[in-house]
Amino acid sequence: MKSNSTLYLIEPESLPERKVHREKFAERQLELISRRGAKGPSRLLLKSLNFDLTGKALVFGDLKAYLAHALKMLFPEVEVTYHTFEAYELSQIDRVSKFNSDSPIQRSFSSALPGETSEYQTIFLGMPSAGDKRYFASLLHESYDLLKSKGKIYAAVDKRGDRWLRDNLEKLYGSVSVHHQTRTGIVFVARKSSKKTVKTKSFKRQFGCELWKQPVVIESRPGNFSHGELDEGTLALSECSDLNPTDKIIDLGCGNGVIGIGASKVLREGCALLVDSNIRSVRQARENVIRNEAEENCFCLVGKDLACIPDRSIDRVLTNPPYFGNFSISELFIREAERVLKPGGFLYLVTKAPEETYSILEEFFPESDIQPKNRRNYTVFEVQKN
Ligand SMILES: C[S@@+](CC[C@H](N)C(=O)[O-])C[C@H]1O[C@@H](n2cnc3c(N)ncnc32)[C@H](O)[C@@H]1O
Structure with missing residues (x-):
């Protein structure tokens, strides 16, 4: 382990003017300088860094890019890959990587976890205690294959008495132990045995539905909103939205x-145009x-906004x-909709929080007629841009 490294979560040049938070991790070999300190599963893993690392490492799940930089700083020989599925994380990675350019990490943004079978010696996974369990079960499965035989997974969750993560690691790896524990969470470690083979499981589901009287067949996987079934709010949105055959529309946050x-x-x-981050x-x-054989007039885009x-x-x-x-996402969607809509165009938005949404709509569409319709215990707002 390399000694006396400094990890910056704020611009190093701005240090003299700012009140900063300084914390030591990894047996005091790593100092983290930030505005608010490390949080959640990333913090738990930083606290638990008292071991050696070799080969390649993968960091993903509910973990921040600064953890990947911390690993690279402490173990310069290790190739560290940080993976995210979220477009809005990319600008965060850029920021942290700029401040810590002497510890370069590999960045991955793809629909599947990066790497070949048996690629990594160590995997770091973070999970929020309120996270979607089916999603994390599928990620545990997917990452198992990427780990070398005798490789280790360190999995952190921000809940001290957690059973779910422990049980699911045990099912896959055979045995699991507590590596580190605090008042706020726990880090488990499990080792991949060379003997155990795990059958790859498909977590995908299909369902059929009818929207605008048109049949649609949807496949989904854990992590997609409303996995395996049509959401009642989505149905309410379709029931309250009028369409003209010549329209150009955007499905914003398409899932x-x-x-x-x-x-x-x-x-x-x-x-x-279907857009999601x-x-x-x-x-x-x-x-x-x-x-659904809709390729002719249905296009997909990855993005955190409509830039x-x-x-x-x-x-x-x-x-x-x-x-x-x-x-904040409702506000972003409403602001972007107002910008891209033609005068006379319509925004349709479904919500279970009509009061908060109405005040955001009023702010961005101050001169428009905002019509709420109640359907299936949801409110669908129809707003025409002036
Ligand atoms: C409630 S789900 C709705 C999914 C789908 N439209 C449906 O009704 O089944 C909201 C979607 O917004 C996406 N999302 C969140 N933040 C976003 C952003 N900044 N830009 C684009 N999509 C975003 C999420 O990934 C998620 O798929």
């Missing part, structure tokens, strides 16, 4: 693509476009925004 694919069947002379969801949406779409070019934006981040 597995169900809204955009259903709509594209009505848009005989128009088209649908999660590359795994976009991959699934693209497969569903092909499954590549010109102003005032779209007839309708349909969206079912996520609730996390204190409505």
Whole structure:
């Protein structure tokens, strides 16, 4: 382990003017300088770094890029890959990598975990205690194959009494032990045995539904919103959204693509663009476009916003925004919709939080008529841009 390394989460040049947080990890060999300190599973893993590392390492799940830089700093010989499925993480990785360019990491942004069978000596996985269990079960399976025989997985969860992660590691690896424990969480370690073979499991599900009176077949996998079934809010959104055959529409935050694919069947002379920040969801949406033979007028895009779409070019934006981040994503979606809609174009947005959403709509569409419709215990807002 290399001694006396410094990891920056803020611009090193700005240090003299700022109040900063300094913490030591890895038997005091690594100092982390940041504004608020390390958090969650990344912090737990930093706290537990008291071992040697060789070969290649993969860092993914609910873990931050700074953990990958910390590993590279402490073990310069190790090739460290940081993987994310989220487009909005990419700018975060860029920032941290800029401040710590002397410890270069490999970055991966793809719909599958990177690497060949038996590629890594060590895998680091983080899981939020409230995370989607089926999703993390599928990631545990997927990563098992990537680990070399006798390689180790360090898996952290921000809940001290966790049973789920322990049990699922045990099912795959045969045995598991507690590597590190604090008041806020736990790190497990498991070793891949050369004898145990695990049958690859498919976590995919298919379902059929009807939107705008058009049949749609959707395949989904854990991690996609509403895996294995149509969400009632999505159905309510389709029931309250009018379409013209010549419209150009955007399905913003498309998930597995169900809204955009259903709509594209009505848009005989128009088209649908399906956009999502999660590359795994976009991959699934693209497969569903092909499954529904909608390739002619249904296109997919990975992105955390609509930056590549010109102003005032779209007839309708349909969206079912996520609730996390204190409505920041709803706000982003509404702001982007207002920008890309043609005058006279429509935004349709479904929500279970009508009051908060209404005030954001009022802010970005101050002169528009905002019509709420109640359907299936959801509110669908129809907003026409002036
Ligand atoms: C509630 S789901 C809706 C999925 C799909 N439209 C449906 O109704 O089944 C919200 C989707 O928004 C995506 N998302 C979150 N933040 C985003 C962003 N900044 N840009 C694009 N998509 C985003 C998520 O990945 C997720 O697939």
